[in-house]
Amino acid sequence: MLHGSYGTSRWWIPFFESLPDSIYAIAPDLRGCGQSEKPADGYAIEELTADLAALVAAWRWDEFHLMAHSSSGAVAVEYVLQNPHRVATLTLVDTVPVEGVFTPLEGYRVLEQMREDRLLRRNALRLLMPTVPVDDISTAHFFETLVEDAGQMAPAAFTEIARSLSQWNRFAEAQRITLPTLLVWGELDTIVDRNATTRTLISIPGASNLEILQGVGHSPMIEAPSLLVSRWLDFILADHILGHSVHSTAGQEQKNG
Numbered sequence: 678m679l680h681g682s683y684g685t686s687r688w689w690i691p692f693f694e695s696l697p698d699s700i701y702a703i704a705p706d707l708r709g710c711g712q713s714e715k716p717a718d719g720y721a722i723e724e725l726t727a728d729l730a731a732l733v734a735a736w737r738w739d740e741f742h743l744m745a746h747s748s749s750g751a752v753a754v755e756y757v758l759q760n761p762h763r764v765a766t767l768t769l770v771d772t773v774p775v776e777g778v779f780t781p782l783e784g785y786r787v788l789e790q791m792r793e794d795r796l797l798r799r800n801a802l803r804l805l806m807p808t809v810p811v812d813d814i815s816t817a818h819f820f821e822t823l824v825e826d827a828g829q830m831a832p833a834a835f836t837e838i839a840r841s842l843s844q845w846n847r848f849a850e851a852q853r854i855t856l857p858t859l860l861v862w863g864e865l866d867t868i869v870d871r872n873a874t875t876r877t878l879i880s881i882p883g884a885s886n887l888e889i890l891q892g893v894g895h896s897p898m899i900e901a902p903s904l905l906v907s908r909w910l911d912f913i914l915a916d917h918i919l920g921h922s923v924h925s926t927a928g929q930e931q932k933n934g
């Protein structure tokens with residue numbers, strides 16, 4: 678599971694807590710984020726993809742399921758294009774468009790300001806998860822921790838990932854992605870609109886459906902983790918990837934939830 682910009686592996690905790698015990702899942706901190714190294718360079722999509730490839734090689738995975746959120750959708754697409762036989766299924770959650778994203782000059786100025794302005798970072802993260810009651814006692818601590826995590830990013834990461842996405846475009850190459858692919862999009866997402874998501878869906882032959890999550894914004898793994906788990910398990914089970922035991926365990930957990 679790959680987190681998006683301004684995130685860390687912590688963003689996947691609610692999702693992991695909703696997974697059945699029979700699923701083994703890993704969410705790394707990407708370069709410049711969380712507990713990973715924070716160099717001054719190396720934030721191009723191709724370089725972040727090389728980091729992922731090194732992780733996969735270190736773990737000696739022959740095949741695995743890949744899920745990516747937001748900007749890391751570009752990393753996942755790039756990885757699949759380079760390693761088409763390593764990935765069993767691809768799931769893109771509120772992903773950046775397959776043709777990349779243009780950021781205007783003023784946008785870079787705001788990203789620079791976010792490095793030092795905690796209130797600006799906090800407001801930005803609220804936009805990324807609009808249905809989370811960030812001031813409620815049950816979620817406030819978790820949300821504020823995410824805000825602190827974002828502030829600890831490598832300085833270069835605030836702008837260089839966006840700069841790389843403005844130069845990255847795999848719309849034509851996406852025709853080579855034929856493995857089972859699921860696109861998930863929250864209907865309240867104001868960061869990535871439905872038209873952009875639909876273009877990505879059309880460009881990937883292996884993507885046969887767009888799952889629209891009602892009442893959910895840009896970050897379903899935090900806003901509706903159980904729902905995202907359910908949709909993801911249905912997807913990989915429909916392709917006969919996992920056994921009946923996983924489905925039964927997940928179903929029992931939903932009944933008890």
